[in-house]
Structures are given as C-alpha cells and as structure tokens.
Amino acid sequence: MGGLILQNQKTEDTKYLEDNYSDLETVFNRAQQKDFTLIDTLHQVQEVVGYLPREAQVMIARNQGIPLSEIYSVVSFYSLFSTEKKGDYNIEVCMGTACYVKGSGDVLDELKEELKIEPGQVTADGKFGLETTRCVGACGMAPVILINGEAHGQVEVDDVSELIADCNSDIED
Ligand code: FES
Numbered sequence: 613m614g615g616l617i618l619q620n621q622k623t624e625d626t627k628y629l630e631d632n633y634s635d636l637e638t639v640f641n642r643a644q645q646k647d648f649t650l651i652d653t654l655h656q657v658q659e660v661v662g663y664l665p666r667e668a669q670v671m672i673a674r675n676q677g678i679p680l681s682e683i684y685s686v687v688s689f690y691s692l693f694s695t696e697k698k699g700d701y702n703i704e705v706c707m708g709t710a711c712y713v714k715g716s717g718d719v720l721d722e723l724k725e726e727l728k729i730e731p732g733q734v735t736a737d738g739k740f741g742l743e744t745t746r747c748v749g750a751c752g753m754a755p756v757i758l759i760n761g762e763a764h765g766q767v768e769v770d771d772v773s774e775l776i777a778d779c780n781s782d783i784e785d
Contacts, residue, residue: 625700626667630632636657636661637658639653639656640671640676642656642657643675643676644675644717648738649733650672650676650678650682650683650686651686653672653676654686654687654695655692655693657671658694660729662697662698662743663694663695664687664694664695665695665697666695669683669684669687670756696732696734697708697734697738697741698741699735699738699739699741700738700779701739701740701760702740702759703723703742703758704743704745704748704752704757704758704762705719705723705731705742705743705758706744706745706748706750706755706756706757707720707744707746708745708746708747708748709754710747710751710772711751711754711756712752712755713771714754714755714782715755715775716756716757719767719768719769719772720770722769722774723757723776724742726773727742727776730742739779740776740779745758748763750763753765754766755767758774
C-alpha cells in the first residue's frame with residue numbers, strides 16, 4: 613500500500629502522508645477492528661494529517677474498499693473536512709452580521725496585511741492559515757476570531773500584531 617504512494621511523483625501532499633504513515637496505519641487498523649464509518653475514518657485521518665488531500669482519499673479508498681468518488685463526495689459535502697493544508701495556526705475571522713458591524717472586516721484587512729495572504733491561503737512558512745467564517749455563535753463577543761478553533765472576542769485592529777506574536781512565540785517555545 614505505501615509502495616504505491618512512494619512510486620508516484622512526490623508532491624508536498626505525499627511527503628506529508630509519508631511523514632505520518634505509521635499513524636495512518638494505526639488509524640486504518642483501528643478502523644477495521646472497530647468497524648468505523650467512513651465519516652469516522654475521514655475525521656481521524658484529518659486529525660493525523662491535518663487535511664484530506666487527494667492522496668489521502670486514495671489511501672482511504674484502498675484501505676476501506678470504498679469508491680474514491682464516494683469519499684470525494686462526502687469530503688466535499690461536509691465543511692468540517694478540508695482538502696487544503698492548514699497553517700499551524702488557522703485563523704478564522706467571523707464575518708457574520710454582528711461581527712461585521714463591529715469591525716471584523718477591518719480586522720480581516722489587518723490580518724491580510726500582516727500575514728501577506730488572502731483568505732483561503734497559508735503563509736509560505738506554513739505557520740498561519742487565514743479564513744473567513746459565518747456566525748460562530750458568540751455574537752456577544754463580537755467581533756470574534758477563532759485561532760485553531762479557540763474564540764477570541766472584542767478583537768480590534770490594534771490587537772492583531774500581538775495575537776500573531778503570541779502564536780509565533782508558542783511556535784518557538
Ligand atoms: S456574527 Fe460573529 S459570532 Fe455571531
């Protein structure tokens with residue numbers, strides 16, 4: 613199974629899978645023993661790899677004996693699955709109405725400026741990913757950003773540099 617992956621031209625995605633190969637084997641073994649649903653398997657593979665590139669979907673198809681088209685349609689349907697690599701710190705800016713009227717657009721502009729990326733992109737060093745999201749259900753704290761799923765409320769443009777610096781210092785620790 614791993615040999616098939618290794619024979620292909622190496623992309624960043626296959627390198628990522630190779631680096632996590634033993635963890636993926638553990639997931640596949642557990643999936644067979646515990647009779648995981650496809651959603652469970654996708655979720656666990658995404659936990660290991662961080663996202664679900666096509667190569668990961670092919671591995672799941674081979675291991676679970678499920679058509680690749682079925683896997684692709686499930687991955688595309690559920691927003692919790694991502695086919696794009698995320699940064700070490702994934703920053704989501706809420707653009708729901710409450711956050712937008714309290715200035716989340718300005719916070720987003722500042723993040724774009726500081727990180728030099730657009731929403732949907734990851735910085736060249738892989739540290740930060742930037743996304744926008746709809747209401748995350750914390751309107752009382754508007755404007756809200758999520759950093760790796762953790763909500764930060766009442767974020768102002770002037771807070772952006774410090775938030776990024778905090779993430780950078782965590783990475784260096
Ligand atoms: S609109 Fe941002 S949390 Fe609701």
